[in-house]
Amino acid sequence: MKKFVNDPKQFVPDMLKGVALANPDLLDYVPEYNLIMRKGGASHDRVSIIQGSGSGHEPAHVMVVGPGMLTGACPGDVFAAPPAEYVYESTKRLASDKGVLLIVNNYTGDKMAFEMAAEDATDEGINVKLLFVNDDVAVTDSLYTVGRRGVAGNFFVIKAVGAAAEAGADLDEVVRIGEKVNANTRSMGVALTGCTPPAKGEPIFTLADDEMEMGVGIHGEPGRRRDTMGTADEIVDELLEAIVGDLPYQQGDEVALMVNGLGGTPISELYLLYGIAAERLAAMGITVHRSYVGEYCTALEMTGASITLVKLDDEIKELLAAPAEVATRVF
Amino acid sequence: MKKFVNDPKQFVPDMLKGVALANPDLLDYVPEYNLIMRKGGASHDRVSIIQGSGSGHEPAHVMVVGPGMLTGACPGDVFAAPPAEYVYESTKRLASDKGVLLIVNNYTGDKMAFEMAAEDATDEGINVKLLFVNDDVAVTDSLYTVGRRGVAGNFFVIKAVGAAAEAGADLDEVVRIGEKVNANTRSMGVALTGCTPPAKGEPIFTLADDEMEMGVGIHGEPGRRRDTMGTADEIVDELLEAIVGDLPYQQGDEVALMVNGLGGTPISELYLLYGIAAERLAAMGITVHRSYVGEYCTALEMTGASITLVKLDDEIKELLAAPAEVATRVF
Numbered sequence: 001m002k003k004f005v006n007d008p009k010q011f012v013p014d015m016l017k018g019v020a021l022a023n024p025d026l027l028d029y030v031p032e033y034n035l036i037m038r039k040g041g042a043s044h045d046r047v048s049i050i051q052g053s054g055s056g057h058e059p060a061h062v063m064v065v066g067p068g069m070l071t072g073a074c075p076g077d078v079f080a081a082p083p084a085e086y087v088y089e090s091t092k093r094l095a096s097d098k099g100v101l102l103i104v105n106n107y108t109g110d111k112m113a114f115e116m117a118a119e120d121a122t123d124e125g126i127n128v129k130l131l132f133v134n135d136d137v138a139v140t141d142s143l144y145t146v147g148r149r150g151v152a153g154n155f156f157v158i159k160a161v162g163a164a165a166e167a168g169a170d171l172d173e174v175v176r177i178g179e180k181v182n183a184n185t186r187s188m189g190v191a192l193t194g195c196t197p198p199a200k201g202e203p204i205f206t207l208a209d210d211e212m213e214m215g216v217g218i219h220g221e222p223g224r225r226r227d228t229m230g231t232a233d234e235i236v237d238e239l240l241e242a243i244v245g246d247l248p249y250q251q252g253d254e255v256a257l258m259v260n261g262l263g264g265t266p267i268s269e270l271y272l273l274y275g276i277a278a279e280r281l282a283a284m285g286i287t288v289h290r291s292y293v294g295e296y297c298t299a300l301e302m303t304g305a306s307i308t309l310v311k312l313d314d315e316i317k318e319l320l321a322a323p324a325e326v327a328t329r330v331f
Numbered sequence: 332m333k334k335f336v337n338d339p340k341q342f343v344p345d346m347l348k349g350v351a352l353a354n355p356d357l358l359d360y361v362p363e364y365n366l367i368m369r370k371g372g373a374s375h376d377r378v379s380i381i382q383g384s385g386s387g388h389e390p391a392h393v394m395v396v397g398p399g400m401l402t403g404a405c406p407g408d409v410f411a412a413p414p415a416e417y418v419y420e421s422t423k424r425l426a427s428d429k430g431v432l433l434i435v436n437n438y439t440g441d442k443m444a445f446e447m448a449a450e451d452a453t454d455e456g457i458n459v460k461l462l463f464v465n466d467d468v469a470v471t472d473s474l475y476t477v478g479r480r481g482v483a484g485n486f487f488v489i490k491a492v493g494a495a496a497e498a499g500a501d502l503d504e505v506v507r508i509g510e511k512v513n514a515n516t517r518s519m520g521v522a523l524t525g526c527t528p529p530a531k532g533e534p535i536f537t538l539a540d541d542e543m544e545m546g547v548g549i550h551g552e553p554g555r556r557r558d559t560m561g562t563a564d565e566i567v568d569e570l571l572e573a574i575v576g577d578l579p580y581q582q583g584d585e586v587a588l589m590v591n592g593l594g595g596t597p598i599s600e601l602y603l604l605y606g607i608a609a610e611r612l613a614a615m616g617i618t619v620h621r622s623y624v625g626e627y628c629t630a631l632e633m634t635g636a637s638i639t640l641v642k643l644d645d646e647i648k649e650l651l652a653a654p655a656e657v658a659t660r661v662f
Contacts, residue, residue: 002523002540004563004600004636014563015599018606022622058599192333209333232335232345263597266632268346268389269335275349291353293658301597301634305335327624 008198033086036062037072044097047165051103052082060297068324069162078197079219081109087117099127099171105150106134131178135187137246138215152260152297153185163322186243189306191216218299236276251285258308263298339529364417367393368403375428378496382434383413391628399655400493409528410550412440418448430458430502436481437465462509466518468577469546483591483628484516494653517574520637522547549630567607582616589639594629
């Protein structure tokens, strides 16, 4: 294992310290609960939004905290759900008169932790609702999941509910919007390599020099099949066929198209994939209204990519276009 | 080689097509010269700014074209300077009454191509000036360089001259600002792996499982030495010592601090490095005024990172904080 790390067991807190130090005007950090939160915390004028999940998927979720996005993120260790205590304590700190929305990618461990925390917070009189994200069409049920997994599509759910909360929507309305975006979002990914959690020190899986894992999960869960590496055209065709056929997306639809890197793939290759996907969708009569190319939900240094589509209407378009601010500085 | 690619020889145009398709409102694309340019091209109200360099360093430079940044970028093939013809034709297309600034990272091939193009453009009556970037303190003279190499520091030069041009500065003033920022900027990087240009199909160099290349160049040029992999603390200390001691940066200075990924390193590790660097600088009495963590100048999928410092005064602070827009969409 070659990584930039001191004590592998301290990887997550050492990273979170860096996130906090790089964003002193935007973020506050509560080390006891791995909590990165918006400067100043909650406001009683808006629903608070929290997501946890395991670490190792950055920028999800500690680097998408800020105005118009998450109010806070309380990740667990690498690829491990946060303890229910972290979620509970984060919910208490970020409690708002307008309520708290907890967004959960659909994995068994995360579900358990967030449901326990929600119950405890409800007992304390906090108005809490849960929202599950399950955009990955690759498989139903998986290594850590009953039902479908939540992957990069969570970015769109966060963006939409964050915009709604910022505009003053009440908790029920924020939940409605989150469920609607999740229902219109589908993703699938492919891995060219595994990745190594620092504290484990060994790859979670390995692929031969000519192999890919089609439909991989963001913790290395098996996908649909392991196969010989294809061309970029073949890979995009397979991903899009699975995604488009699922909702299904249809001729005349307007969509947001995301090509997401899994951590180790250079942005040049992601744009190359984007170009192919955009042409394929145009040929199907599906219009790309808004584009996203980069890293949104990763698996440490895994080489690979995923494609996400969101079917848009006027409401979702407006929410995605709303202003927001996060840790990742371009300028 | 496992990459998302169709024909490896078409890697660059296939990528550029993706960049153009993903940014129809922001960018125009002229395939004959690999030219990605700001929508609408030049304006006679502002100096045009062009940078080329080899491909493989994305987002530099085709993804930093836009308002407040480059007017155009005309890259060569992967790790190859653009042909002088591309630079000349791009300069003609983006010629402005206020003049054209050509920014060149200091490599022999780039220097030759840009100097030839500048001469030809001058002969045509275009007011052209050249600006060289050479922020890498690792070595003097290198595989493709006489003097020092230009690396991630070029981002700050582009941002500053882009802001000045947008505000209507004349060509001499834009050159003065660019030279000033370059003079106050220092970088050094470290590689944990090599990388593979698609058309070559083999790594440009390899490192053993416990090795790093300290002071590596962004085309895999040798650095100061090859050594056993160190801890994150040791690596940051060595990079900062080389950088801080060079200008030198001193107690009381205010700086911009960039931790740049070389392509294959996850952002979690970059933030971990950032946290260490920020603490070290604080201990030296150097204040970080502005932070940058992410990928700005890469070497394909190379695993590694570089640190850049810019010594700030009020003028540079204001230029770095000016609004700008580029292809890389966060939202």
